[in-house]
Amino acid sequence: MESIVGLVITIQLQCDVVSNTEIALDIFDMTLDAPEIARVAHAGQFLHIFNDSPDMLLPRPISICAIDAESGRLRVVFRAKGAGTRLISRKTRLRALGPLGNGYDTSSMSKKILIVGGGLGVPPLLELSRRVAEPQVFLGFRDEASMILQNDFTEAETATDDGSFGFCGNAVDLARRKARDFDLIVACGPKPLLRAVAGFADEKGVPALVSVEERMACGIGACVGCVIKTKSGYRKVCVDGPVFRADEVVWDD
Ligand SMILES: Cc1cc2nc3c(=O)[nH]c(=O)nc-3n(C[C@H](O)[C@H](O)[C@H](O)COP(=O)(O)OP(=O)(O)OC[C@H]3O[C@@H](n4cnc5c(N)ncnc54)[C@H](O)[C@@H]3O)c2cc1C
Ligand code: FES
Structure with a gap:
């Protein structure tokens, strides 16, 4: 689940x-x-x-x-x-x-988790990777000089946009090629990466949880400055998120 x-x-x-x-x-x-x-x-x-x-x-x-x-x-x-x-x-x-x-409620999470992170979206995934059993981790960076934390994960495959390290392409392309059996994707990174994750999850028929970024002021739900559009209306990233189900997010605005 x-x-x-x-x-x-x-x-x-x-x-x-x-x-x-x-x-x-x-x-x-x-x-x-x-x-x-x-x-x-x-x-x-x-x-x-x-x-x-x-x-x-x-x-x-x-x-x-x-x-x-x-x-x-x-x-x-x-x-x-x-x-x-x-x-x-x-x-x-x-x-x-x-x-x-x-x-993430890791106590009730599925056993076969695919973690996909891009750039500054990688840090929030480290704690999750330590709390679930044997996740498959795919990380993407612009180039070798931008790579961070890849050695902090027990096992991670790395992609770079320019091919200067690892697979040439993004983390979703890499996961598409290399991921074995999985039943949940968890992702954090820039919006184009999250949109690609939503598409990949849809193709595979598995749910995905994505961590979304918006500009914030109060951070506690009071100013309505951080809303995103979802299929169930506008939601506040600071209190309703930052983690949302990818199939709930409206990606094309
Ligand atoms: C839930 C959440 C988690 C984040 N986690 C990280 C993280 O782990 N590591 C990391 O490097 N960055 C993270 N960010 C992005 C980080 O908050 C922004 O880079 C930072 O606020 C920029 O502030 P600044 O004053 O340095 O830059 P400026 O560009 O000068 O900021 C001006 C204003 O815009 C806001 N702002 C600018 N960019 C962002 C942004 N991407 N997200 C939210 N507000 C923004 C600032 O808060 C500030 O009010 C996260 C953002 C969110 C919403
Ligand atoms: S930042 Fe104020 S409601 Fe989210």
């Missing part, structure tokens, strides 16, 4: 940055000391991270990449894309709100 879990516990914390490494150009792998959030977080959820700059009030949504409930630590991997994430990448202590959004 494909499965999404909704959670209502949300905590705001001042967290120490335990480590922070630039793992590719402008991509930071940051570990936060956030015990109260780590204790209740699920794979697939995200944090709202504040930079506490007076001229930049809105937090930035960043997915939880890995959860260590025992040590109370959370890992996030993000691109310093604009001013907000650049400021966050330089912090040694920061304010985080979370865990936010639904996530």
Whole structure:
């Protein structure tokens, strides 16, 4: 059974940055000391991270990449894309709100899972891959220099758009060629990749769960700034998602 879990516990914390490494150009792998959030977080959820700059009030949504409930630590991997994430990448202590959004209910998930990630869509899939048995993992990147986390997965096949490493093409093309038997696809990445995953799932007659990104303000369902169109009407990515069934999403707007 494909499965999404909704959670209502949300905590705001001042967290120490335990480590922070630039793992590719402008991509930071940051570990936060956030015990109260780590204790209740699920794979697939995200944090709202504040930079506490007076001229930049809105937090930035960043997915939880890995959860260590025992040590109370959370890992996030993000691109310093604009001013907000650049400021966050330089912090040694920061304010985080979370865990936010639904996530994957791994306790009731199917046994044969195909994981497909593209670019900065790869980090949120790492925790999921650790919580399910023997997933087949297919990751795609623009080129070899953009590759991240592929060695953190127990086993992953890699594709690059320019063929500089692994299969030449995207992660869905690679999965199409190499995936064995599976009964659920879980994907995160840019919208064209997610749309391709939805098509692949449809071809195979299996369900797919996709993690969708939208610009966000409040992150808690209050501002209606993050809606996407679904077959059952407009839904808020921050509270109804970010994980949706691919066949529920209206892809062509
Ligand atoms: C649920 C969710 C999870 C995410 N997880 C990650 C992750 O794990 N790693 C990662 O690198 N990025 C992730 N992103 C994207 C990340 O939030 C944006 O790159 C970031 O907000 C950009 O902010 P900025 O100030 O640096 O850039 P700017 O482009 O200067 O941002 C200006 C404004 O646009 C918003 N914005 C711009 N791009 C995005 C975007 N793609 N999504 C949402 N808001 C955006 C910002 O929040 C800000 O309000 C995620 C987005 C969402 C919605
Ligand atoms: S960001 Fe405000 S409702 Fe989603």
